[in-house]
Amino acid sequence: MLTDVSGIIIQGRNTALRQIDTTQVITYWLVGRRIVEFYQKGKLRAEYGEQVLIRLSSDLLSRFGKGFSVDNLENMRHLYMEFPKVFKISETLSRKSSVPYSGLKSETSSRILSWSHYCELMKEDNLNARAFYEIESAQNGWSMRELRRQMDSLLYERLCLSKDKKKVKELSRKGQIIEKPEDVVKNPYILEFLGLKEETSYTETQLEQAVIDNLQHFLLELGKGFTFVARQKRITIINRHYFIDLVLYNRFLKCFVLVDFKRGELTHADAGQMNFYLNYFRENETAEGENPPVGIILTSKKNVVYSKYVLGNLNNKIFASKYKLALPTEKELDRKLRIEERR
Incomplete structure (x- = not known):
């Protein structure tokens, strides 16, 4: 009985933590989208845009506390720009919905990584390698530390050494298939x-x-x-x-x-x-x-x-x-x- 109940509680807590991570990423993705739309709509010059982010960061920090530095806001902007397929935009849902995330639908909750994962992935300039690490992290449940270690050890490049060109292309689309x-x-x-x-x-x-x-x-x-x-x-x-x-x-x-x-x-x-x-x-x-x-x-x-x-x-x-x-x-x-x- 104790083992069963403990298992239920642990599973519930883990699910709750994953949901928190998912909600955080969705929130930051939405913030990034709003920043990008503001930049494009106003056609801001780079130096003026930087001043806007500094002011926005200051206001958000005073209202919500840490987590909204200028660097973090830049990362949110890049999250929206560089991971557009993390979420599917539902064009049929009403704009008047009071649920803030009703316009977004994730492929599956388990496929969305944590904010720390995405920050680490954005450091990878090779888009094929980045796509590979994103797939492998989701499929294997890599912690952020494990992801960093695999990137530091150049796992993608090492796998490329032992595969033909067709297999190399599949790495960035499907991950490692055994x-x-x-x-x-x-x-x-x-x-x-x-x-x-x-x-x-x-x-x-x-x-x-x-x-x-x-x-x-x-x-x-x-x-x-x-x-x-x-x-x-x-x-x-x-x-x-x-x-x-x-x-x-x-x-x-x-x-x-x-x-x-x-x-x-x-x-x-x-x-x-x-x-x-x-x-x-x-x-x-x-x-x-x-x-x-x-x-x-x-x-x-x-x-x-x-x-x-x-x-x-x-x-x-x-x-x-x-x-x-x-x-x-x-x-x-x-x-x-x-x-x-x-x-």
Whole structure:
């Protein structure tokens, strides 16, 4: 009884908080629309328009308190201009309605992000990337902090590296769609949250322990649908014991995903070992209706040509991706994107 009632109360509070966020965004969107209409109607010069905002900000602050600085009013204006499809304008409803939001209809309440989310999204100049982050935030329930981290780690650009041109275009319209194992793989994976330094010496065991200590962040970095199953999973064959670093499950792929950490460059022995693990899992762990397991080898160094020959013609799906312990720069990923386009 206590558990059920507590669940109802928590769900009600969460719904109320989401409704508050939605109402705030609608209010700010309407304020932004009014500011834009005022600018356009009066055809204000830039310097005069700035003075109007300063005066409006001062009046609103004295009447309603914080939240209406000049910068915030500018953000409200940009919200209306840059996110016109957040709401559908209902042209058939009466202007005389006393309900302030009756002229607006959101696509769904759950699709509207918080004001903080939109402020963060407006920092992204690439419109395709911005559309992608907006979709992913809504679909995955990212907090503003998680959204900021994904933007800082250039998730959109990293996904572009591993997709063809058609798939890249779909990212900004549909977000990340997972239909096959290749859709979940990124290159590189950014593990800056582990707190390890690129230049310092650390073992594979230390790397694995750091991942376990930051498991929530690691699963977020991996992407959609991943859940933790086991670490150092032991498998025994003819009295010989072997240990898999991490065993995960992806609900979209409906299969186990085995992860191995390698300090250094990928070798043919690493690929053979992962292939061995996958063969075992396919025969002994995979249930009826599930798809064959997938392997991901995370290495600190990766040679594309060598990896192609090491992983070619294996009977299992094995991917090798590089991991980085620091956030990438846009210049680094832009250079990689240009290299990929030339291939």
